[in-house]
Amino acid sequence: MDRHWIQLFVDHLRAERGMSEKTCQAYATDIRNFCTFRFVENEKIEWKQVRSLDLIGFLEDQCNRGKRLSSVARSLSSLRSFFKFLHQEREIDRDVSQSVERPRLRRPLPHPLSKDDVTEILAAPSKETPIGLRDRAVFELIYACGLRVSEVCNLRSENIHLAAGYLLVEGKGKKERVVPIHDRAKRALTEYLEKARPDLDSDGRSRAVFLGKRGGTLSRKTVFARLRYYALEKGLRVAPSPHDLRHSFATHLLEGGADLRVVQELLGHSDISTTQIYTQVELGRLRDIHRKFHPRSVAS
Numbered sequence: 427m428d429r430h431w432i433q434l435f436v437d438h439l440r441a442e443r444g445m446s447e448k449t450c451q452a453y454a455t456d457i458r459n460f461c462t463f464r465f466v467e468n469e470k471i472e473w474k475q476v477r478s479l480d481l482i483g484f485l486e487d488q489c490n491r492g493k494r495l496s497s498v499a500r501s502l503s504s505l506r507s508f509f510k511f512l513h514q515e516r517e518i519d520r521d522v523s524q525s526v527e528r529p530r531l532r533r534p535l536p537h538p539l540s541k542d543d544v545t546e547i548l549a550a551p552s553k554e555t556p557i558g559l560r561d562r563a564v565f566e567l568i569y570a571c572g573l574r575v576s577e578v579c580n581l582r583s584e585n586i587h588l589a590a591g592y593l594l595v596e597g598k599g600k601k602e603r604v605v606p607i608h609d610r611a612k613r614a615l616t617e618y619l620e621k622a623r624p625d626l627d628s629d630g631r632s633r634a635v636f637l638g639k640r641g642g643t644l645s646r647k648t649v650f651a652r653l654r655y656y657a658l659e660k661g662l663r664v665a666p667s668p669h670d671l672r673h674s675f676a677t678h679l680l681e682g683g684a685d686l687r688v689v690q691e692l693l694g695h696s697d698i699s700t701t702q703i704y705t706q707v708e709l710g711r712l713r714d715i716h717r718k719f720h721p722r723s724v725a726s
Contacts, residue, residue, distance in 0.1 A: 431473065432457055435511050444600040456504035460484050473512055478522040481505060485526070495529045502528055537670055538677035543662055544569060547671075550656035556622035557639070561652050563611075563618035564636055564644070568668055570611035571595070572675035572693050575646045575668040581635040588612055597694035605692055 436454050439445045445453075463484045465471055481502070488498050502523075509523040539547070548565050552558030567578055577595050585594045591612070593605045607615075619635075626637040636644035646668075654665040672693070679689050 431471075431512065431517065432508075434515075435508050438511055439507075446598075452500070453504040453507065456501040457508050459501070460505060463487055473509075473518050476509075476518075476522060478525045481523055481526050485529075499529045502526060537664075537666075538674040539666055539670055541678060543666075544671070544674055544678075546660045546662070547653070547656055547666070550660055551652075553617070556625045559614075559618045559622035560626070560636060560644070561656070563614045564649060565653065565656075565671065566611040566614040567593075567607070568671045569675050570608050571605040572672050572679075572689075573605070574598075574672060574694075575649050578668075579634075579636060579644050579646055579649065582633045583635060584633075586615070586635065588616065595694070601694065603691065603694050 432454055435457070436450045439450045439453060440447070460481070461471065464476070464480050484505075485498055485502060488501060489495075506523040506526075509518065509521045512518045513521040548562065548569065551561040551565070553562070564578055567573055567581075568575070571593060573595060574597070577597060580596060581593070585596075587594065588607075591607055593607055595603050595605050597603060623635075623637065624630075626639070627641055629641070632641060632643070634643040638644050638648060649668050653668055653671075657665045676689050676693060679692075680686070
């Protein structure tokens with residue numbers, strides 16, 4: 427397997443495009459899987475010999491193995507980025523990956539929570555324990571600012587500007603954005619910082635805002651588990667994920683009349699089409715109201 431060019435590509439993703447280590451390794455895995463399919467183990471790979479039919483055959487093989495369309499599409503995206511890199515580095519004369527069509531996917535609609543369910547969850551953590559104060563602050567921030575779970579876990583003390591009322595958030599591709607924070611979330615965060623965080627950071631060395639029981643940076647897995655715990659405790663029918671709180675943030679803003687471009691900026695979406703998915707949720711809600719209340723919506 428040609429580890430040389432794959433490693434150069436991963437270094438490029440990490441240094442030039444600012445991708446996370448997890449994303450870099452996912453790209454590398456997709457390329458290695460293609461190599462395993464197309465080439466004999468330990469064979470010296472001549473990337474110039476690869477044709478579009480080789481890529482199509484690999485994608486078809488993944489489909490035949492029962493891979494989801496989203497996984498197949500991601501594999502093609504990884505290979506396209508890799509072959510584009512090879513072409514830029516003049517390792518290949520022509521980028522054959524661009525002629526391979528991407529599987530058509532139907533983007534799933536978000537599943538925002540109702541405002542009542544959000545209120546129930548945000549009020550669930552105890553104010554009497556460090557963990558409860560931490561959880562309350564985490565959930566308030568995700569919903570108040572529309573943060574990704576990785577963004578809230580990666581917050582550092584220097585990112586918080588409570589007096590000015592905003593957070594400096596590092597999103598995907600290490601792109602920074604300024605997100606305003608409302609008074610209720612500010613109070614929850616302040617209470618956590620003053621009453622709970624000192625107990626969790628016993629040696630005072632951590633720069634992370636949110637910490638686990640043992641003083642390490644709070645993990646995404648823990649946030650998922652804690653949110654599910656409170657949802658079940660409150661008797662919600664569906665256990666939400668932290669991303670559902672982010673979806674709720676966007677949906678409730680649009681329901682309140684917020685401009686789509688503003689919501690795009692707050693969420694940190696580079697493409698407006700990603701944000702437009704929330705307008706479909708809003709349209710669905712309007713249709714339900716129309717059917718329920720319009721006198722001629724049901725045939726008599």
